[in-house]
Amino acid sequence: MADPTAPIRLDPTGTSVSQREWQRTDPILHVESLRKYYPVQDQSIRSVVSRRRVVRAVDDVSFDLYAGASLALVGESGSGKSTVGRAVARLERPTSGEIVFKGTRAGSWRRSVLRRYRSDVQLIFQDPYASLNPVHTVAYHLERPLRIHHLVSSRKEARAQVLSLLEQVHLTPADQVIDKLPHELSGGQRQRVAIARTLAVQPSVLIADEPVSMLDVSVRLSVLNLLSDLVRKKELALLYVTHDIASARYFTERMLVMYAGEIVESGPAEAVTQQPAHPYTQLLVAAAPDPEQSLRSGRRTVRATGENPSLINPPSGCRFHPRCPHAMDVCRRERPPKFAVDETRWSACWLLSGSEAKAGASPNAAVRSQSASSVTPPSALATAQERLEEPTSWSVAHD
Amino acid sequence: MTSGGLPAASTLAVAEPHHLATADHGAPEPLLEIRGLSVDYGDGQGAVHAVDRVDLVIRRGEALGLAGESGSGKSTLAHAITRLLRPPAHVTGGEVLFYPRRSGEVVDAVDVLQLTKAQLRRYRWEHVAVVFQSAMNALNPVVDIRSQLTDALRAHRPDMKKADRYAKAEELLDLVGVSVDRLRSYPHQLSGGMRQRVMIAMALALEPDLIVMDEPTTALDVVTQRQILEKIEDLRRELSFAYLFITHDLSLLLDIANAVAIMYAGRVVEIGSSQRLYEHAAHPYSQGLLQSFPPLSGPRRTLSGIPGFPPDLRALPSGCPFNPRCAHAMDICRVEYPPSTLLVEPGSTRHVVTCWRYASGHSEPPLVKADDG
Numbered sequence A: 001m002a003d004p005t006a007p008i009r010l011d012p013t014g015t016s017v018s019q020r021e022w023q024r025t026d027p028i029l030h031v032e033s034l035r036k037y038y039p040v041q042d043q044s045i046r047s048v049v050s051r052r053r054v055v056r057a058v059d060d061v062s063f064d065l066y067a068g069a070s071l072a073l074v075g076e077s078g079s080g081k082s083t084v085g086r087a088v089a090r091l092e093r094p095t096s097g098e099i100v101f102k103g104t105r106a107g108s109w110r111r112s113v114l115r116r117y118r119s120d121v122q123l124i125f126q127d128p129y130a131s132l133n134p135v136h137t138v139a140y141h142l143e144r145p146l147r148i149h150h151l152v153s154s155r156k157e158a159r160a161q162v163l164s165l166l167e168q169v170h171l172t173p174a175d176q177v178i179d180k181l182p183h184e185l186s187g188g189q190r191q192r193v194a195i196a197r198t199l200a201v202q203p204s205v206l207i208a209d210e211p212v213s214m215l216d217v218s219v220r221l222s223v224l225n226l227l228s229d230l231v232r233k234k235e236l237a238l239l240y241v242t243h244d245i246a247s248a249r250y251f252t253e254r255m256l257v258m259y260a261g262e263i264v265e266s267g268p269a270e271a272v273t274q275q276p277a278h279p280y281t282q283l284l285v286a287a288a289p290d291p292e293q294s295l296r297s298g299r300r301t302v303r304a305t306g307e308n309p310s311l312i313n314p315p316s317g318c319r320f321h322p323r324c325p326h327a328m329d330v331c332r333r334e335r336p337p338k339f340a341v342d343e344t345r346w347s348a349c350w351l352l353s354g355s356e357a358k359a360g361a362s363p364n365a366a367v368r369s370q371s372a373s374s375v376t377p378p379s380a381l382a383t384a385q386e387r388l389e390e391p392t393s394w395s396v397a398h399d
Numbered sequence B: 001m002t003s004g005g006l007p008a009a010s011t012l013a014v015a016e017p018h019h020l021a022t023a024d025h026g027a028p029e030p031l032l033e034i035r036g037l038s039v040d041y042g043d044g045q046g047a048v049h050a051v052d053r054v055d056l057v058i059r060r061g062e063a064l065g066l067a068g069e070s071g072s073g074k075s076t077l078a079h080a081i082t083r084l085l086r087p088p089a090h091v092t093g094g095e096v097l098f099y100p101r102r103s104g105e106v107v108d109a110v111d112v113l114q115l116t117k118a119q120l121r122r123y124r125w126e127h128v129a130v131v132f133q134s135a136m137n138a139l140n141p142v143v144d145i146r147s148q149l150t151d152a153l154r155a156h157r158p159d160m161k162k163a164d165r166y167a168k169a170e171e172l173l174d175l176v177g178v179s180v181d182r183l184r185s186y187p188h189q190l191s192g193g194m195r196q197r198v199m200i201a202m203a204l205a206l207e208p209d210l211i212v213m214d215e216p217t218t219a220l221d222v223v224t225q226r227q228i229l230e231k232i233e234d235l236r237r238e239l240s241f242a243y244l245f246i247t248h249d250l251s252l253l254l255d256i257a258n259a260v261a262i263m264y265a266g267r268v269v270e271i272g273s274s275q276r277l278y279e280h281a282a283h284p285y286s287q288g289l290l291q292s293f294p295p296l297s298g299p300r301r302t303l304s305g306i307p308g309f310p311p312d313l314r315a316l317p318s319g320c321p322f323n324p325r326c327a328h329a330m331d332i333c334r335v336e337y338p339p340s341t342l343l344v345e346p347g348s349t350r351h352v353v354t355c356w357r358y359a360s361g362h363s364e365p366p367l368v369k370a371d372d373g
C-alpha cells in the first residue's frame, strides 16, 4: 500500500496526482511478461547447421497504464523501447506475453476486436515529416480515420469534427489550417496534426514514441504540454517513449527504465531521476546533459565504459554486468529479480537484495556493494517484492 | 590578407580553459575572428539570408558552443568558416580572420575567405578540422579505418615513413578510445559511436588549432554522447586545440562549453560564458530557450518556452527578427535592427547581447552595462 501521507506531487500542468489515486484504480492496459524476439540470419558461413538465432529486443516486460496518467519508458538507443510500443499497439505480434486491455485478454481476440483495439490504443511517431502524406491536406488526414471508423455520417459533420480536433491541439485558427498541405506546416504543427489524427478515433491509450525529438527545442515544450493536457482532460493513458530522461521527469508520473530488452527499474519519475537505484539508471542520469548540476556544483565526469550489449547473446545474469562498476559473482550467474526500493519503487539489481534499500543514493554516489552471499531478501522486503511481482490485473482478466 | 584595424593580438598565455575560468584575465588570443559575415542561398528576391552580418571570435584553446533552432544558420556558418560552402550558398560579405601562430608568436592574420586552393588545403587540415553529423557518410565505406586515418598524413606529411604513419594511426585510435584492433575494420563494422570517434581521430591527425563540430553527437544516445564529449574535453586540455561545438541542444552546450553563442535567424544575438548565460541570459530569445528544456535536477519549475515559430528567412520581419515572438518588443524593435551591447560579466568582458532593451536610452537596462560600471 502506498503511504497515505505521501506528499501530493504537482505535474507541470498543475494537476495534483497523488500516488494513492493511481494505485487505487484498475489499469486500463496491463502488459505482462511481454517478449518480442526477431529472427536473424546466421552471419557465419562456417556454421554448417543453420542455427536459429534471435534478437531478444524485448524480454519479459510488464507494466500497467492508468487512465489520466503518463508512464515514461526510458533507455538508451537499441534498448527495445520502440519495440515495446509497437507490440503494445499491436502493430507487431508479440512473441509471447499478455496484454489485458480493459479486462480483456489479447490472446482471445478476434480480428474485429483487434481492429477496435488498434483504434483504442494509438501510436504517435517520432517523425512528423514521414507520418503525413505530402500530397494530402490536413483535412484529408483527419477525416480519413473518422470515416474508416464510421464516426461521422456526412461531409459537413466530418469537417466540423476536423475543426474541433484542430482546436483541441491548438492549431488555430482551425479554418486556416484545415486545407493546408504538410509542407506548409512547421515540424511542431505537423506533430500536432499527427496528434489530432490519433485523437480522431477517441483512443483511451496513447503511445508516443519520441514525439518531440525531431522538433525544435523551442516547440518541444508546447507539444509535450499539449500531450499532458490531453492526458488530463481526456483521461488518456500515455506511454511516453523517450531517451530524454529530463523531459520524462517533467511530463510523466511514473517511469520505467529499460536496458537490453528488460525493465531494470520502475517507480515515480521524480524518485527514479532524483535517487536512481539501479546502476544503469544512475549511469543514464549522470550522462544526461544537466547544466543545473554542472554549473552549480561543478562539472562532473562520468567515465562511462563499455558498449551497448548484444541482444543476440545477451550477457548472463544481469545484462548490465559487463558495464557495472558494482558487479558481483551473483550478477554474472543469476538474473536479478525485482527488489523493492521502497513502497513505490523496485529495481532489478542484486545490490538491493541485502538489508535496507538504498533509496537515498544520489545519482553519482555508488550504491554500496553487498556481499554476494546475502542474496535472500529480508522478509519485509520479500513481501513487498511479492506484492510488486503479483500481476495486479490478473483478477480482472477474463476471456 | 587583412590586418588593418585588428585588435592587438596578445601573446599572453591562454586562460585556464576550465569553464568557471572563462574569464578574460589577460585577454586570451583570438584564433578565428568572424567579422560581419553574411551568407546567402541563391540570389535576388528569393535569396535566403542564412548567415547575416555575424561577428564572433573563437579564442585559442577554448570550447565555444553555438546554439540555435533548426534553420538558424549554424551549419551554414560552420561551412563558411571552413570554406566548404557549395552553390547556391555564397558569401555576400564579411571576413574570417585566422591568426596562425609560428614558434609561439602570433603572425599576421589571414582572411580565410581569400585563401587560394593550395593554401586552403593546408588551412583545412593543419589548422582547422571538421567533424560533421553523419559520420557514416563522411567515412569512405570501402576503405579500412587505418587507410582513412593515414590518408591525411600521407598528403600533408609526405616525408613521414609508412611505419610512422601506421604508428600514428594506432596512436590516434587509442587517443579517442577505440581499440586498435579496429584499425583494419571497415566503417559498417563499427557502431555509430565508434564511427564518430574515428572521425574525431581523423580531425586530430594533423594537430589542428580548431576543430569545428557540427552536431557531432546528435545521432548518438546520451551515454555514448557523454563518453565522446568527455574524450573531446580531455583531448582539448591535453592538446590545447579550440573547438566550435554546434548543436540545437543548449543544455548540452551549457554542460560542456566554456562560452556559448546563441544564433537566431542568421544572427548571433548573444554570447557569454556558460555560467553567465545559464544564470543571467539577457536576450529574450536566450531566456526563452533556457525556459524550454526541463532540468534534470534541482527544483521543478514552470517552463514558459517560446511562443510562435521560427521565422522564414526569406521574409524576415523588419527590425529585430525575434520581435513577433518577443514579450518585450517595443516600437523600435519593429523598425530597426538592435545594436550590440557589452554587459558586465564578472571576471570577463565577453557578455554581449544584441537587443534594444540594453541599448542606452531605450529602456531601463535590466542588467548593468559595461560602460556604466
Ligand SMILES: Nc1ncnc2c1ncn2[C@@H]1O[C@H](COP(=O)(O)OP(=O)(O)OP(=O)(O)O)[C@@H](O)[C@H]1O
Residues within 6 Å of the ligand: B041, B048, B050, B068, B069, B070, B071, B072, B073, B074, B075, B076, B077, B088, B248, B313
Ligand atoms: N541548399 C540550400 N538551399 C536553400 N536554402 C538552404 C540550403 N541549405 C540550407 N538552407 C537554408 O539556410 C538556412 C540555414 O540552414 P542551416 O542548415 O545552416 O541551419 P542549421 O541551424 O544548421 O539548422 P539544423 O539545425 O536544421 O541543421 C535554413 O533556412 C535553410 O533552409
Ligand SMILES: Nc1ncnc2c1ncn2[C@@H]1O[C@H](COP(=O)(O)OP(=O)(O)O)[C@@H](O)[C@H]1O
Residues within 6 Å of the ligand: A038, A039, A055, A056, A057, A075, A076, A077, A078, A079, A080, A081, A082, A083, A084, A311
Ligand atoms: N524488425 C526487426 N528485425 C530485427 N531486429 C530488430 C527489428 N526491430 C528492432 N530490432 C532490434 O531490436 C532492438 C531494439 O530496437 P528498438 O525497439 O528500435 O529500440 P529503441 O527504440 O530503444 O531504439 C535493436 O537491437 C534493434 O536492432
Ligand code: SF4
Residues within 6 Å of the ligand: A278, A279, A280, A318, A319, A320, A321, A322, A324, A325, A326, A327, A328, A331, A336, A348, A349, A350, A351
Ligand atoms: S545486478 Fe549486479 S551487475 Fe547488475 S546492476 Fe546490480 S550490481 Fe550491477
Ligand code: SF4
Residues within 6 Å of the ligand: B283, B284, B285, B320, B321, B322, B323, B324, B326, B327, B328, B329, B330, B333, B338, B354, B355, B356, B357
Ligand atoms: S530587440 Fe526588441 S524584439 Fe528584439 S529581442 Fe530585444 S526586446 Fe525583443
Ligand SMILES: [Mg+2]
Residues within 6 Å of the ligand: A081, A082
Ligand atoms: Mg526508438
Ligand SMILES: [Mg+2]
Residues within 6 Å of the ligand: B074, B075, B214, B215
Ligand atoms: Mg545543422
